[in-house]
Amino acid sequence: MVKRLRTRKGASVETGISRRNFLIAGGITALSATRVLGANQTLRLGVIGAGGRMRGLLDAAERTGVPFEIAAVCDVYAPRCEEVKQRSRATDATVHHDFHALLDDKTLDAVIIATPDHWHVRIAEAALASGKDVYLEKPVTHTLEEGAVLLKAVRSCKQILQCGTQQRSWSHFRNAVSLIQGGALGRVTQVRTYWWQNYDVSWVPKPVDVAQLDWKQWLGGAKDQPFDLEKFSRWRWFWDFGGGAMTDLFSHWIDVVHWAMKANEPSMATMLGDKHVFTQWDCPDTIQAAFRYPGFDVVYEGMMSSSIDDGGLEFRGTEATLKLKRSGMSLWRESVKSNENPVLKEDSFIDGTVTHMRNFFDCVVSRQEPNAPVEAGIAAANAGHIGNLAYRKGGLTTWPVKGSGK
Template sequence: MNDRRSFLKQSSLIAGGLWLSPSLLQARQKISPNEQIRVALIGANNMGFGILRHHLALPEVECVAICDVDQNVLDKRIKEVEEATGKKPERYTDFRKLLEKKDLDAVIIGTPDHWHCLIAVAACQAGKDVYVEKPMANSIGECDLMTQAAANYGRIMQVGQQQRAGQAFIESREFVKSGHLGKIRKVNIWSNFNYGLGNEVKPATPTPQGVDYDFWLGPAPKRDFNPNRFHGSWRHFWDYGGGLMSDWGVHLLDMAIWVEENPAAPSTVLTYAKNVNKENRDRDTFDTMNVLFPKKDFLINYDMNGGLQSGPYNKPYGIAYVGELGTLVVNRSGYEIYPEWDGTAKAAKCEVKKLEGTTESHNLHVANFVDCIKTRNQPSCPPEAGRLAALHAHIPNIAARIGAEQLIWDDAKRQFIGNNEANKLILPEYREPWTLPKL
């Protein structure tokens, strides 16, 4: 009878559209309380909930709380988790109250970028480990604060640059590091996506029922509600995000930094930025950017085109490691090596390699984080890696905002050389009563 009740319960969960298999539900029941990893989600509308689902696909992880300022999102997500796991997470609308929970090991931060720093630092101070979506934060200085907080409080912090867990990118890095492509001259990166144009202009509207919009704005400037600045499209405005550059740019630039001999901050950064498509678009950020990062090991060349969908090698986005012996082109679907031709030997200069059919690696990145919670080992994308990738996105955005073709960054001093206007954008001004975290 017990087996039948268990089967019926599991069947009803799956019939309800949930995402935990009967075998996983059975495995979860066998985990002792001492082995459980108790997580909470802060910011549950989109990517944050996707990351929570990957956490809950691990039998030792339990969701004990969800926090959001949109009651509609909060109701939906609590219901989904309860139906999937049989346990109802506690409900919070203020992350500070959530962080007071004693029976909590880690938090997932899936909020807009302008909230990452405040929540992550508070979580570290409360003794919680942190999985924070990329980019690490919405400014250079906030990334520094988060890096310091993780170190000061001995917390595990995984930044959501999940390509570090992807087979295609891991193998590509191995080809580069092993010398298979010869000396790397440059790394070409491109990202062409329609959504980079931003939404068409819309009028301000009343705040949707159930939304605490003032709390959603938090430290960002006070503004009337506009749907273009809310769910799904907030990243096109400097108050909350950095556009296509800090969304896809961080992921792809991270893969260039990852193959450096000693991953480092950029020094000289050359930027071209323009809004080419101006037809009824509502955005602060740019649809067209080209950025050059002359690094010690090679040149990084980043090419971004919002509103376009095609690109080199018939890929809308990708990375090309250009070596003396061949070029390796990779994106999340796989990679291929295009060898240079040796006219004298009448042969390819390196062996052709190809991988197809790879998929997203969020699940592996999450599994790495959970393992590091238990072992206290450094995760695959620790705070410093998140900081470096964010720097490579924020510096061009700052240059574009102030109209500077070149900026020189001194990473030791954490400031730009000879440009006070750029230095003013290293840290945001928080709206009262919110203040920058103090460590």
């Protein structure tokens, strides 16, 4: 595949990063995200949580070209287990109702966890303790307190844990971070993040055969409550199971901000949120939020009943602005005429989930640190939790919370 990168004739980045060097850097970062795995090593994987996100992860895994087999699958809803078994090379996979039984399989090299958020740390901790490497979907934690638990679990063992913030392995995101850290934008004092989705169009709950679902097991440590299709299908929007847009969508973008700006904890958060459309949810469907970091601010806006413009980030500096989406990036200079901007543009050529999964597989073999280490995943989740804390406290919070010791 050929990466498509365009610059205006005669334009320069003016930071010592020439177009040729930028192309070379792009090649280096892309290669570092897709190291070569031994051709004769077939990885045995366990799948825990076999819903829609897992389907996407397995699709990406198949596109890596890495030889693997799905050896075991666990889900509390039986039809989902059968769906995974029907995938190529998965027909002999063992099926489990309880994740502990899957983890007892000593032949598994690694597990992929894509359950609702409230199960993430509990399952990841058990998987690491059983000697399995882990790919853990984001957000890696459901509460602020769980961060210390997960960090200890990872750093007290020799296992690999890759957090599911795939931008860390996406070549144009890696190039964007290099530009920002190289000074191409001047001094960055504001980062705008946004994400709009339309659940009325993109995610309509499908009927569930309750007779094949262990609802009590799905609830886990959450309070007992009757089955509800909305909660089962759109669990992210209920505090018992998820954290709404702040831990789902925002966590992706704030991870990129932390990475690029080398700062991973806000000192203050304010959040205005409302339930204008999806009044049955706990979490707001419409959000404006702002976070103060050392020397710069981050803003986020989004809603769940309009998808025009999708999601992205804008790093605004004194010399240039970098606009970044999953589809690519562009750099706009303050000193260049509008009809000559952007001075640099790069289009995405592959879904970063593929290269991120490839990086995980490579690290399982090499035992190297993955692109998205546990500390980064915890910091991204924490920012979302802090935003939600501000919302639930009336719109504003400082961090650490005064008098809490946290």
